[in-house]
Amino acid sequence: MTAAWWILPVAYLLDRLLGDPRWLPHPVIGMGKAISAIEAAVRRLFKPGGYRAAGLLLPLLVAGGSFVLTWATLLLLAQVSPWLAAAAEAALIWTTIAAKGLRDAGMEVCGHLRRNDLPAARRSLGMIVGRDTDALAQPEIVRGTVETVAENIVDAVVSPLFYALIGGAPLAMAYRAINTLDSMVGYKNDKYINLGWASARLDDIANFIPARLTALMLVAASWCIRLDARGALRIVRRDASSHPSPNSGYPESAVAGALGIRLGGHNSYHGVMSFRAYMGDNNREMEAEDIPRTARLMFLVSSSFVVLATIVWILFSI
Incomplete structure (x- = not known):
């Protein structure tokens, strides 16, 4: 990692201003293709009984490969110019952050709700969540959107910035690869319970500190904009550990407490109902x-x- 102090601010400002432009090739697309190719190869080369051991290959090759490739690229660029390497590092970290995209996705749903266009709001929500949205009432549309934005404060913003601080673009890219692996193979179903276990576990470990740091910062942010900071802290302490994810409950419970609402409840996934523990109090x-x-x-x-x-x-x- 280069020592330029301006790298993180520039990377963050690029995301705030530009988001993820469609014309710019995104590393996550390459990661997704690599994951699909490695998964296909593993299923060809290994018998089902060997999938658990083979599951270690996915994070090793994808996350490890992302780190090494980014590190080597920056090292080569530094031979040309340290300034070129620093600029490239800022650009690479930018691609690991998705604050603007997260905000825009949420506000698209909000815009439809403000116009009382529930069908459009359901379709927009369906683009960012895995649950069934076709029959949701307005409060449930809001809940799904708030939960998604709150949860992804960690995955899409704080965690990549946290790892960029520790290890620059190489570690931020490795984190993004871990997160992509979890979203593609980290499911506890028959298809991925063995092949994706290592990816899911590594994602839990990677987000452990950032999730709790985010909850504390959400409490402070609630106080700054005159939301219920005490309620945020109280709900984190009471409800965060009830979430099925070891990390997602922290930002979700902090947001629920700050807003004075209750998140969680019943969701439908492909027609099958599932219950997620409540976060917060049902005050309104x-x-x-x-x-x-x-x-x-x-x-x-x-x-x-x-x-x-x-x-x-x-x-x-210094």
Whole structure:
């Protein structure tokens, strides 16, 4: 990692301004193709009884390969110009962050709700969640959107910034590969219970510290914008561990407490009902404006993290 203090702020500003432009090739697309190819090869070369051991190959090859490839690329660029390497590092870290895309996806749903266009809101929500959305009422549409934005404050923003701070673009890319692996093969179903176990476990480990750090920052952000900071802290302490994910409950419970709403409940996945533990108190019915409130919390947390990370970077570079 180069020692330029401006790398993280520039990467974050690029995401805030540009998001993920469709014209720009995104590393996650390459990671997805690599994962699919390796999975196909493993299923050809191994018998089902060997899938659990073979599951170790996916994070080793994809996450490890992402780290080495990024490191080698920056090393070669540094031979040409340290400034070129620093600029490339900022651009690569930019691709691991998705704050703008997360906000835009949530606000698209909110815009439809403000126009009372429930069918369009359901379709937009269906693009960002795995649950069935065709018959959801407005409060449930809001719930799904708030839960998705809250959960992804960790996956799409704080975690990649956290690992960029520790290990620059190579480690941020490795984290993005781990997260992509989890989204593609980290399922506890018959197809992936053995092949994807290592990817899912590694994602849990990678997000352990960032999730808890995010919850604390959400409490502070709630106080800054005059939401219920005490409620956020109380609900985190009470409900975070009830979530089926060891990490997702922390940002979701903090947001629920800050907004004074209850997240969780019954969801339908391909027609099969599932219950997720409640997060927060059912003080009021959820409304469309809870979506931009969650987005503001996300932006305040991410901006604060970048400022703090930049200070840390400067101190350790002296």
